[in-house]
Amino acid sequence: MPTVPYRLELLKSKDMESRIDEAADSPLLEGTRFVRACLRRPVDRTPVWFLRQAGRYMQEYRDVRKHHTLVEICKQPELAAEVTITAAEKLGVDAAIIFADLLLPLEPMGLPFEFQAGEGPVIQQPVRTAEQVMALRTDRAFELDYVARAIQKVASHFRNRLGIIGFCGAPYTLASYMIEGGGARNYIETKRMMYGAPLAWSSLLDKLVTVLTEYCRQQVQAGADVIQIFDSWAGSLALADYQQYAFEPTRRLIRAVQQMGVPVIYFGVETAGLLGAMAATGADVIGLDWRQPLDVSWRALGSGCAVQGNLDPVTLFAPLEVLEQRVQGILRAANGRAGHIFNLGHGIVPGTPVENVQAVVKIVHEFRRED
Amino acid sequence: MPTVPYRLELLKSKDMESRIDEAADSPLLEGTRFVRACLRRPVDRTPVWFLRQAGRYMQEYRDVRKHHTLVEICKQPELAAEVTITAAEKLGVDAAIIFADLLLPLEPMGLPFEFQAGEGPVIQQPVRTAEQVMALRTDRAFELDYVARAIQKVASHFRNRLGIIGFCGAPYTLASYMIEGGGARNYIETKRMMYGAPLAWSSLLDKLVTVLTEYCRQQVQAGADVIQIFDSWAGSLALADYQQYAFEPTRRLIRAVQQMGVPVIYFGVETAGLLGAMAATGADVIGLDWRQPLDVSWRALGSGCAVQGNLDPVTLFAPLEVLEQRVQGILRAANGRAGHIFNLGHGIVPGTPVENVQAVVKIVHEFRRED
Numbered sequence: 001m002p003t004v005p006y007r008l009e010l011l012k013s014k015d016m017e018s019r020i021d022e023a024a025d026s027p028l029l030e031g032t033r034f035v036r037a038c039l040r041r042p043v044d045r046t047p048v049w050f051l052r053q054a055g056r057y058m059q060e061y062r063d064v065r066k067h068h069t070l071v072e073i074c075k076q077p078e079l080a081a082e083v084t085i086t087a088a089e090k091l092g093v094d095a096a097i098i099f100a101d102l103l104l105p106l107e108p109m110g111l112p113f114e115f116q117a118g119e120g121p122v123i124q125q126p127v128r129t130a131e132q133v134m135a136l137r138t139d140r141a142f143e144l145d146y147v148a149r150a151i152q153k154v155a156s157h158f159r160n161r162l163g164i165i166g167f168c169g170a171p172y173t174l175a176s177y178m179i180e181g182g183g184a185r186n187y188i189e190t191k192r193m194m195y196g197a198p199l200a201w202s203s204l205l206d207k208l209v210t211v212l213t214e215y216c217r218q219q220v221q222a223g224a225d226v227i228q229i230f231d232s233w234a235g236s237l238a239l240a241d242y243q244q245y246a247f248e249p250t251r252r253l254i255r256a257v258q259q260m261g262v263p264v265i266y267f268g269v270e271t272a273g274l275l276g277a278m279a280a281t282g283a284d285v286i287g288l289d290w291r292q293p294l295d296v297s298w299r300a301l302g303s304g305c306a307v308q309g310n311l312d313p314v315t316l317f318a319p320l321e322v323l324e325q326r327v328q329g330i331l332r333a334a335n336g337r338a339g340h341i342f343n344l345g346h347g348i349v350p351g352t353p354v355e356n357v358q359a360v361v362k363i364v365h366e367f368r369r370e371d
Numbered sequence: 372m373p374t375v376p377y378r379l380e381l382l383k384s385k386d387m388e389s390r391i392d393e394a395a396d397s398p399l400l401e402g403t404r405f406v407r408a409c410l411r412r413p414v415d416r417t418p419v420w421f422l423r424q425a426g427r428y429m430q431e432y433r434d435v436r437k438h439h440t441l442v443e444i445c446k447q448p449e450l451a452a453e454v455t456i457t458a459a460e461k462l463g464v465d466a467a468i469i470f471a472d473l474l475l476p477l478e479p480m481g482l483p484f485e486f487q488a489g490e491g492p493v494i495q496q497p498v499r500t501a502e503q504v505m506a507l508r509t510d511r512a513f514e515l516d517y518v519a520r521a522i523q524k525v526a527s528h529f530r531n532r533l534g535i536i537g538f539c540g541a542p543y544t545l546a547s548y549m550i551e552g553g554g555a556r557n558y559i560e561t562k563r564m565m566y567g568a569p570l571a572w573s574s575l576l577d578k579l580v581t582v583l584t585e586y587c588r589q590q591v592q593a594g595a596d597v598i599q600i601f602d603s604w605a606g607s608l609a610l611a612d613y614q615q616y617a618f619e620p621t622r623r624l625i626r627a628v629q630q631m632g633v634p635v636i637y638f639g640v641e642t643a644g645l646l647g648a649m650a651a652t653g654a655d656v657i658g659l660d661w662r663q664p665l666d667v668s669w670r671a672l673g674s675g676c677a678v679q680g681n682l683d684p685v686t687l688f689a690p691l692e693v694l695e696q697r698v699q700g701i702l703r704a705a706n707g708r709a710g711h712i713f714n715l716g717h718g719i720v721p722g723t724p725v726e727n728v729q730a731v732v733k734i735v736h737e738f739r740r741e742d
Binding site: 186187188191192195196235237238239240241270271272273274290291292293296297312313314315317318319322326329345349351 | 609
């Protein structure tokens with residue numbers, strides 16, 4: 001793996017430089033706190049937000065869902081912005097992540113999908129052959145601009161108060177959805193193509209990188225301060241397979257986004273064995289699941305990354321004293337080291353008591369190291 | 372955590388001593404090779420077997436399933452033994468694991484369950500309250516003796532040729548099934564009881580340890596050389612939660628089984644963050660999933676354990692040259708160190724080509740270190 005000094009290029013880029021100056025001038029601005037933490041700069045207190053903070057656990061979201069499907073919300077910038085803003089304000093977090101679905105980029109590539117009740121996403125024509133990979137289009141990412149328009153609205157609402165997070169799926173994870181035709185248990189078809197048809201595989205991931213780069217560019221131009229790349233399924237890979245089949249396209253996407261002048265958060269679950277390789281992508285921040293203690297994972301990443309995490313989302317169902325213990329345990333493991341963003345180790349699950357999520361924000365914001 | 376020299380006691384125990392002597396006298400016997408590896412003694416070649424080696428991927432098993440349900444096979448010693456023996460012989464592996472279902476012990480505790488088509492197991496009355504925990508019975512483990520009778524048949528068929536593995540679920544994993552009422556995605560009800568009703572939780576796990584100890588005793592008396600404890604869902608726990616809510620009952624069960632004179636294999640998936648704590652249970656062998664390289668996991672376990680693993684089961688769908696590469700990569704990572712049992716990192720999945728499983732046995736048996 002070539003070592004390229006792109007973090008340096010990034011910090012020297014004009015866009016990023018002006019953001020950092022702004023951060024330095026106004027250390028108490030919320031958005032600034034979040035971006036500063038991504039860049040491992042000192043902050044007045046640990047920033048906090050939640051994966052899937054706008055979701056079914058929240059009454060306001062359920063109310064919107066009564067009248068609109070998930071995809072309708074994504075495609076109507078007014079609605080997507082409303083859902084994004086409401087959740088961030090209700091929780092009092094330090095960042096707002098745009099409400100969107102991971103699979104949106106599949107549609108302009110020629111793979112329509114739908115959500116079936118209780119089934120998750122279903123792609124009618126999964127990609128299984130080299131011919132099907134060849135047929136995928138990479139020239140219509142502009143059709144995704146509804147996400148950028150929603151970001152514009154969120155950014156103009158929050159500018160200089162909260163961090164604005166755009167996002168997309170990682171190449172491996174989106175390829176898996178395309179090949180499996182939806183969620184999967186064992187990723188048999190994905191790995192079958194990966195092992196058995198390496199040229200088709202690498203062409204598929206290249207096409208995804210092309211589309212995702214353009215998609216992220218739209219989001220950054222619209223005002224995203226940070227891009228989070230979700231590699232939800234990377235944890236299904238052995239390290240050797242991650243390195244051989246997923247690393248390089250991911251690294252390329254991350255680097256392209258950084259060259260747009262924003263930091264990248266790279267997130268996956270069940271990745272304890274992949275952390276070194278994930279850090280080698282050059283991502284500014286690695287999102288951690290809850291399985292391994294934060295300090296252990298941070299050591300495995302080396303010194304070049306910030307970290308985001310890592311409370312078990314189901315701990316939000318615990319009595320307040322247990323919840324407080326676990327949150328403080330994570331903050332103690334971070335030990336005040338620059339570059340920690342508090343978050344869950346995975347998305348908030350349906351049924352989570354909203355008041356417990358709000359309690360976590362309070363615990364994080366009020367935490368002072370005892371030493 | 373108290374450190375007790377029970378491994379020493381174990382090795383001094385008469386039962387174990389005679390098994391080890393037997394092993395030393397006949398180094399080429401297959402069963403001996405497997406047990407020796409569990410005890411980290413030198414072997415002539417790395418022993419190999421497969422998680423779920425008797426299963427739907429195999430025609431002979433599907434033929435039996437045409438006429439019998441899964442539970443029927445488990446409860447008829449003749450059938451369970453046949454299925455166990457056929458798979459081990461067809462593959463040419465070094466150990467036979469008794470065909471049984473993880474949930475069998477729930478029935479004599481007062482929780483009947485059934486398998487619904489495509490749904491996995493369903494427990495009609497999940498355990499959610501302290502009263503329901505109190506009502507669970509611990510005095511009818513003798514009803515499980517059909518498993519021991521099957522082991523007897525397998526042991527008398529294979530004695531001195533293959534290792535005979537008995538097994539049970541770990542207390543945490545079985546408790547999760549009881550509370551969720553079947554498989555689960557997020558273990559919300561399980562963790563809700565664990566965090567919110569710690570007395571009910573610990574009473575539930577104590578009852579499980581009582582029943583499981585008796586169940587294992589039957590299996591060892593019937594001829595099991597080794598007991599494997601499946602903690603399939605331990606990987607859903609953060610380390611602090613594993614230590615607080617799952618470790619102690621597991622350690623107690625493992626120790627009780629070892630005092631019967633047989634080594635214990637302790638297996639879970641997504642456990643990279645738990646390995647140190649899993650080793651601290653005192654298990655002789657830790658079963659590893661495929662996510663983290665074998666040598667990295669072995670280092671995390673410290674020097675007191677043998678390891679079992681850790682090929683991604685889906686690599687069995689790869690072309691032979693990729694499969695060979697991955698198998699040899701694992702053998703090289705083990706580096707001939709005493710105490711490696713080759714296996715998958717999880718069970719064989721339906722659709723796996725049998726000839727690829729057989730190819731792995733051949734690759735493992737023919738492997739010679741190059742250095």
